[in-house]
Amino acid sequence: MATFNIKVNGQAHQIDVEPDTPLLWVLRDHLDMVGTKFGCGIAQCGACTVHLNGIAVRSCSLPISNVGESEVVTIEGLSEKADHALQTAWLEHDVPQCGYCQAGQIMNAAALLSRNPNPSDKEIETAMDGNLCRCGTYIRIKAAIKTAAQQMS
């Protein structure tokens, strides 16, 4: 066990865990923030995507000991009133089916739009290719990202 001070969605937390504990399980088990999902545990599905200093990372494969001073943002902290352009677009396009992969999809899309506010179809596909959805909502995901990009510009 060791003590870690991390910053999640603007709030400081002190946590006692083993240093190799992935951020995903710190969020889910210790901070009761279960919006970030477990899908594969080996950085292959994107369900656990969060932002680390604005960059999309896979929290299942990021030990808490590597988080340091970085700002962590999760789906719960993406916006204060669920009004991030992507969240609004997601509702407008009624994207989710089972919904399980969607937090990861939105977080990855948010990181994409912050580095590339006006992505082409190809750029969206490339950026989103690591986020799996068994329900097959990809067409709507793409459409919603485009709507959000328009909204933000």
Add this chain to the structure above:
Amino acid sequence: MTLIRTKHNRRSFLKISSAAGGGMLIGFNWLVACQPASKEVANVPKEWFDINAYIKIADTGLVTIYSPNPEIGQNVKTSMPMLVAEELDVDWKNVVVEQGHLNTQKYSRQIAGGSQSIRHGWQSLRMAGASARRVLMEAAASQWQVPVSELTTENGIISHKNSDKSVHYGEVATAAASLEVPENIELKDPKDFKIIGKATKNVDGSKIITGKPLFGLDYKKEGMKIAMIIHPPAFGMKIKGFDASSVKSMPGILDVFKVQTAPAEKQWSDTNAFPELVAIVGETTWQVMKAKKALEVDWELESTLESSEGHNLALDKALNSPAEKPARLDGDPDKAFKNAAKVIEKVYSAPFLPHNTMEPMNFFADVTGENAELTGPIQTPESLRKSASDLLGLPEDKINVNMTRMGGGFGRRLYGNFGLEAAAISKHVNAPVKLIYTREDDMTQGTYRPAYKIKYSAALDENNELIGFKLRGVGMNEGPIFANRFPAGTVPHYLAENKSVDSNISTGAWRAPRSNFIAGAEQSFIDEVAEAAGKDPIDFRLELFEKAIKNPVGEKNDYDPERYAGVLKLIKEKAGWGKDMPGIHRGVSAYYCHNSYVAQVVDIALENGQPKVKKIWCAVDCGIVVNPEGAINQIEGGMVDGIGHGMYGGITFKDGVADQSNFNKYSLIRNSQAPEAVEVFFVDNGIDPTGLGEPSLPPIIAALANSMYKATGKRLYKQPFAQKDIVVG
């Protein structure tokens, strides 16, 4: 207007025993806590009145509708309450939907499977709404001392025109709650529908996009421990022994033990290759995961260790000898084939498929000496309760089963072994536990879609008429065919045979069971036969349906040829079939399953030599479309899923061990591989609605294969289609 006698389904109308609301959700209040505050209604309700099993109404007029069936992403949590709200005649924006839990006294058929929720709920849910509306009107009528026949309702307001009086439902809910349901209830004429048929957003949408706890894996209760299991690494192996002490001292680990999870009396839903497991219980997920990795278990042989090569040989052998008795025989097929001018014969195959729901299997259990709470993602809550009762030695009425939203089902969560495992582990450690599968546990523990093969033969006469048709289907643990489906009924000489090969690899239902293979094979073959007959593939199919309409062969054909032909004609027109589109290669397919009809045209372009799906045109006849938004989403998803599995899916075995155990080795379809565009057209025929969770998946595999043939000149017989040289994307 349809008059329905409520007597036939009175148990749906039993009053809920607790007076005010909330009582139904014992132990599940965390979900209530994340309900959005009432939307348009000004005040937060002080009191709720239970009108019937599906409806409670607040003093403010806000309405809660319980959705009875499990939600696996098929969107019934939106569409089923829409049926209630329609007949209740309320404004959808004043409706809050909650998941109803298992209660066989109040609800019937609480199953998510076979795309049947809407079909079965069509009468009973509308009746629940209509009878509630009726008692509310009666309450108002007696308050105003006017005949109920003089009252009208609109958007949750009851009005008496003659006296200019009106009340909202909330004001008479308390009086209505004590009224008996009348014997006869009138249902609306479909032309008066205001909610049914209107695009309605997913009721959990805003919770999903903000990361609220909704899924089984998100469930938490005071004092809860985390449990994981280790199952044998190979089908055909069992536990020999292990040294628990080696991991018991690891941080957070509470117990490590062997656990038996099979009920004495097995139901169909108890399909499970590994009833005996090693269980590890600890404080946090990561601690338990680490102990799971560290624990060394010795295994021993229980039966044979099978490999894909052996499966292949066994399936081929079965394919090459007749079945003991035909599944269907019309006319004299042997003679027809002898006299044929042309014979076409092809073999199609597809591998085992894991379900790979994005949310891995999990379940919460809190088992005490007297009772049990089981909460989590389950498609068959009633079966789980029965088996749990058997396993735990507790009467069924002492077991509460609560359903969470599911991160996908696809048939996997029909088989509730994970629920029984959680229950057995909780009982052993005498504490509430949440069992979590890793992805590897999930992908390698079985209940797969079986591997299948099928041989089709067609006989054409000198006029290129189809005179004979044979199919022999084989599969692991289950043959794939439906004896009485198309083209049965359209061919005078017809033979269908079905065979299965035993395997110790457990198999089960997978989105559109059997159809998920047979449609791709049959509709690819029909395309090839049409080509051999020198006919346009749509015209060839329509000719066959014409025969089944005018002069059907046999009596047991389980499809309606007019509706089948209807979707083909619709797609032919909408897609502009026959028109030359430079650079576009088109394939067609049509299939019937789960009481719905689907026809598709796939447009492919070659980009850098690789096929890319540019557009799918899809015509659907599912009767009345309850929620066009959700319906189109299901249809799109089914097609993306079908393309994904047809192109890339498959699990193979070596010495009983699955070769693929996580997404680094198993390919699910990705964003860039999805079709660029999809357009869906519904047949508008006013027929009672049928299911949509499955029907769009099976035929797309053939529509894809047929368009790939047009693009590349190569027919595709073996799934997954993506071999080294073809990568659709």
